[in-house]
Ligand SMILES: Nc1ncnc2[nH]cnc12
């Protein structure tokens with residue numbers, strides 16, 4: 001069994017595997033612009049974030065009913081549990097669905113039907129984080145927050161995703177202020193393809209508690225020192241970074257330098273159906289490519305629970321952390 005871990009950076013729409021996409025397309029009478037699953041997989045050769053987002057949004061056309069979202073989340077939870085995930089904080093993109101005529105409530109009801117039985121079925125606790133699309137207007141984000149109000153008992157926090165360059169965090173100042181007023185936790189993607197300055201802005205203007213990706217902070221040593229001092233968690237996604245050409249290869253990933261700098265980094269899968277692996281595959285990837293030791297892998301797993309929003313269930317956090325400490329890594333791992 002893989003090391004127990006929390007997954008803190010996972011877009012549920014990015015778990016749509018080609019086989020499920022075609023099954024849902026058939027169920028809903030949707031025609032996909034790909035002949036079969038093989039042709040679809042061929043389209044997964046991305047140049048950058050935008051070329052991925054084009055396929056990611058196009059494929060969402062198959063998600064129409066609450067049951068579709070339940071099936072999607074169920075498939076993710078089963079795979080994640082098999083790779084050691086014990087707690088998952090799951091992003092969803094409401095605007096990508098409401099813009100297609102799928103009501104906000106349909107998405108939340110579908111997802112929560114799966115999440116509500118995840119602990120019993122898979123031993124995975126869950127939280128939901130709704131993300132705003134930063135390449136859409138701040139007004140659209142505010143209207144989406146308004147739509148979320150009847151469902152806030154099911155939503156732990158807000159995030160910010162989609163095309164980063166040219167869409168600074170400050171564009172969403174008012175939305176984040178309103179979310180804070182509503183008692184929602186706040187995270188944002190920053191420093192994936194955008195500059196280090198966006199990471200600082202997400203902290204200073206949006207008041208985020210965690211930064212998604214954030215790896216371009218490494219271009220600003222003062223910012224690195226601040227993130228380390230303030231123990232701001234960064235949710236890294238190594239396989240995603242390779243597929244979206246944020247780094248050339250896994251062996252070039254700055255993860256070891258980030259750990260060395262004392263940053264609270266975690267390893268996550270982002271959009272596993274598109275990027276070649278789930279949470280455990282990301283741990284295995286960095287272990288093999290970067291020669292991480294068992295103790296470094298244990299630190300990453302420990303960090304994931306420390307960085308999680310489990311303040312409302314400290315006994316669970318303590319149980320998961322104890323499992324991490326008790327875990328024995330298989331002998332012969334690289335770096336040993
Ligand atoms: N890696 C990523 N960056 C920004 N937006 C996303 N939406 C889904 N995956 C994303």
Ligand SMILES: [Zn+2]
Pocket residue numbers: 009011161189212270
């Ligand atoms: Zn992401």
